[in-house]
Amino acid sequence: MYSFVICIYLMAVKLVSLFNKKVRLMVRGHAQVFRILREHIEPDAQYIWFHAASLGEFEQGRPLMERIRRDHPEYKILLTFFSPSGYEVRKNYAGADVICYLPFDTPRNVRRFLKLAHPCMAFFIKYEFWQNYLKGLQRRGVPTYSVSSIFRKNQVFFRWYGGRYYKVLTRFTHLFVQNEVSRELLATLGIHNVTVVGDTRFDRVIEIFEQAKQLPLVEAFKQGRPVLVAGSSWHPDEDIFIPYFNAHPEMKLIIAPHVIGESHLTEIIGKLRRPCVRYTQATPETAAAADCLIVDCFGLLSSIYRYGEMAYVGGGFGVGIHNVLEAAVYGVPVLFGPNNQRFQEARQLLATGGSFEVTDAASFDSRMDRFLTDAAYLSDCGRRSGEYVHSRAGASDKVLQAVGL
Numbered sequence: 130m131y132s133f134v135i136c137i138y139l140m141a142v143k144l145v146s147l148f149n150k151k152v153r154l155m156v157r158g159h160a161q162v163f164r165i166l167r168e169h170i171e172p173d174a175q176y177i178w179f180h181a182a183s184l185g186e187f188e189q190g191r192p193l194m195e196r197i198r199r200d201h202p203e204y205k206i207l208l209t210f211f212s213p214s215g216y217e218v219r220k221n222y223a224g225a226d227v228i229c230y231l232p233f234d235t236p237r238n239v240r241r242f243l244k245l246a247h248p249c250m251a252f253f254i255k256y257e258f259w260q261n262y263l264k265g266l267q268r269r270g271v272p273t274y275s276v277s278s279i280f281r282k283n284q285v286f287f288r289w290y291g292g293r294y295y296k297v298l299t300r301f302t303h304l305f306v307q308n309e310v311s312r313e314l315l316a317t318l319g320i321h322n323v324t325v326v327g328d329t330r331f332d333r334v335i336e337i338f339e340q341a342k343q344l345p346l347v348e349a350f351k352q353g354r355p356v357l358v359a360g361s362s363w364h365p366d367e368d369i370f371i372p373y374f375n376a377h378p379e380m381k382l383i384i385a386p387h388v389i390g391e392s393h394l395t396e397i398i399g400k401l402r403r404p405c406v407r408y409t410q411a412t413p414e415t416a417a418a419a420d421c422l423i424v425d426c427f428g429l430l431s432s433i434y435r436y437g438e439m440a441y442v443g444g445g446f447g448v449g450i451h452n453v454l455e456a457a458v459y460g461v462p463v464l465f466g467p468n469n470q471r472f473q474e475a476r477q478l479l480a481t482g483g484s485f486e487v488t489d490a491a492s493f494d495s496r497m498d499r500f501l502t503d504a505a506y507l508s509d510c511g512r513r514s515g516e517y518v519h520s521r522a523g524a525s526d527k528v529l530q531a532v533g534l
Contacts (some may be wrong), residue, residue: 154213154217159230159232159233161229161230162229162230162231162232162242163232163241163242163245165227165229166227166229166242166245166246167245169226169227170207170227170245170246170247171205172247174205175203175204175205175249176204176205176206176207176226176227176246176247176248176249177197177204177205177206177207177248177249177250177251177252178207178208178209178246178248178250178251178252179193179194179206179207179208179209179225179251179252179254180208180209180210180211180231180251180252180253180254180257180259181208181209181210181211181215181254181257182210182211182212182215182254182255182256182257183210183211183212183214183215184212184214184215184218184219185255185452186215186254186255186256186257187208187210187215187219187222187254188330188333189254189255189276189277189328189329189330189333190208190252190254190276190277190329191224191333192329192332192333192336192525193252193276193329193525193528193529194206194208194224194225195224196525196526196529196534197529197534198224200534201534204249205226205227206224206225206226206227207225207226207227207228207246207248208222208224208225208227208228208229209228209229209230209231210228210229210230210231211230211231211257216228216229216230227246231259231262234259234260234261234262235261236261238261239261239262239264239265240265242262243262243265243266243269243271248266248271249271250271250272250273250274250532251266251271251272251273251274252273252274252276253273253274253275253276253301254276254277255275255276255277255278255279256278257275258275258297258298260297260300263297263300263301264300266300267300272302272532273300273301273302274301274302274303274304274305274528274532275298275301275303275304275305275306276305276329276528277305277306277307277328277329277330277524278304278305278306278307278311279306279307279308279311279328279473280306280310280311280314280315281310281314282314286298286314286318287314287317287318295318295320298315298318298320299320301322302322303322303323303324303531303532304320304322304323304324305323305324305326305524305527305528305531306323306324306325306326307325307326307327307328307473308325308327308473309325311323311325312324312325324527324531326524326527326528326531327521327523327524327527328473328474328521328524329524329525329528330452330454330474331454331518331521331522331523331524332522332523332524332525332526334431334452334454334455334457334458334518335458335518335519335522337431337432337455337458338435338458338459341431341432341435342429342432344429344432344433344436345413346408346411346412346413346416346422347383347416347422347433347436348436349413349414349416349417350381350383350411350416350417350419350422351381351436352381352417354379354380354381355379355380355381355438355439355500355501356380356381356382356383356436356437356438356439357370357374357380357381357382357383357437357438357439357440357441357497358383358385358433358434358436358437358439358440358441358456358461359382359383359384359385359440359441359443360385360430360433360434360440360441360442360443360451360455360456361385361386361387361430361442361443361444361451361452362384362385362386362387362441362443363386363387363388363443363444363446363447364393364396365446365447365466366441366443366444366445366446366466367384367386367397367400368400368490369487369489369490369493370382370441370493371397371400371401372400372490373490373493373494373497374401374403374420374421375400375401375402375403377497377501378403378420379501380501381420381421381422382420382421382422383421383422383423383424383433383436383437384397384421384422384423384424385424385429385430385433386423386424386443387443387444387451389425389426389427394407394423394425397423398423401421403420403421404418404419404420404421405419405420405421405422405423406418406419406421406422406423407423407425408422408423408424408425408426408429409425409426430455431455434455434456434458434459434461435459437456437459437461438461438500438507438511439461439462439463439464439497439500439507440456440457440459440461440462440463440464441463441464441465442455442456442463442464442465443465443466444465444466444468445465445466445467445468445469445486445487446466446467446468447466447468448468449468449469449471449472450465450466450468450469450472450475453465453472453474453475453478453484454474454518456514457478457483457484457514457515457517457518458515458518458519459515460511460512460514460515460516461511461514461515462483462484462485462500462507462510462511462513462514463478463483463484463485463514464484464485464486464487464493464496464497465484465485465486465487466486466487466488467486467487467488469486477517478514478517481513481514481516481517482509482510482513483510483511483512483513483514483515483516483517484514485510
């Protein structure tokens with residue numbers, strides 16, 4: 130039944146690809162997978178396979194890949210993605226030897242993929258539970274691990290009708306989960322090959338923190354004034370923080386919108402009532418004269434957070450907040466919208482007093498007022514935020530030690 134559903138899904142994807150550019154990229158990428166494996170997999174090499182659905186899962190797996198590459202050069206890395214938003218961004222990632230899409234989970238694809246890739250070990254990041262791949266790996270005796278996975282009681286595995294679904298979890302050699310709740314839930318299914326190690330994303334954001342780029346343009350912009358860095362913002366977020374910025378000349382604002390398109394950038398500029406400049410068009414002189422810096426390019430946000438006294442992370446008025454850890458690691462208080470219940474790190478940050486939920490403009494305004502007028506409070510909130518992140522490092526080392534690497 131499962132394989133039949135996968136085949137139906139595959140046909141639906143091909144149909145949608147006729148009208149959707151992103152899906153069309155995925156279909157084209159899938160068509161190249163077996164050629165890539167034939168041309169680039171070395172028959173006598175030992176490959177450790179990492180599978181990440183998309184970019185977020187890639188960042189969770191990245192610390193493991195880079196430690197293996199550094200400490201165990203006898204292994205090569207095979208990296209697969211399911212989503213174009215992961216593959217298209219990281220298809221040239223230097224930390225892996227072979228990068229491709231993961232073919233759909235049909236029995237025929239699984240047999241072809243595993244025969245060509247012949248992995249000696251496999252890591253599936255977070256929510257990746259592909260039944261036929263896991264079954265194929267188990268049959269071949271390949272040690273297979275779930276890393277940074279997190280389980281909740283409302284997931285299908287724990288429903289009354291979940292008996293046929295939870296068996297996929299028994300295919301893993303070991304599951305490295307983020308919290309004790311996940312371990313306890315798995316125990317109710319009789320799954321005990323589980324270790325609580327935390328989330329490898331903490332190791333990744335700490336690495337980014339330690340390697341953060343110096344950005345002379347942002348330094349010129351700052352001019353010694355308090356800066357709010359608004360990262361991954363959407364329209365509802367901007368409707369909250371831009372009016373406050375317009376009314377408070379004592380602060381500066383950096384906006385790194387989630388969608389960088391001309392129409393969105395034009396809309397942002399139209400809402401601003403103070404001097405602004407786009408990053409790609411700025412010079413040190415024009416940046417210094419501006420009150421708002423609009424980041425209209427990718428790859429800088431994780432380093433830009435270091436220049437803020439406060440951070441706002443977008444998405445909380447839509448499908449869900451983006452990466453709060455990227456900001457919190459710099460020891461700044463973090464604000465975000467109400468759709469944060471599914472994000473463990475956000476909920477824990479709220480509990481520490483290092484971050485704050487805003488539900489509307491009034492709640493945002495009152496919190497910002499205190500940040501700008503109470504330096505001791507601002508400093509204490511930032512300290513709590515930074516300590517939360519740095520105290521949770523080490524998940525990657527625990528995983529690798531447990532698997533013998």
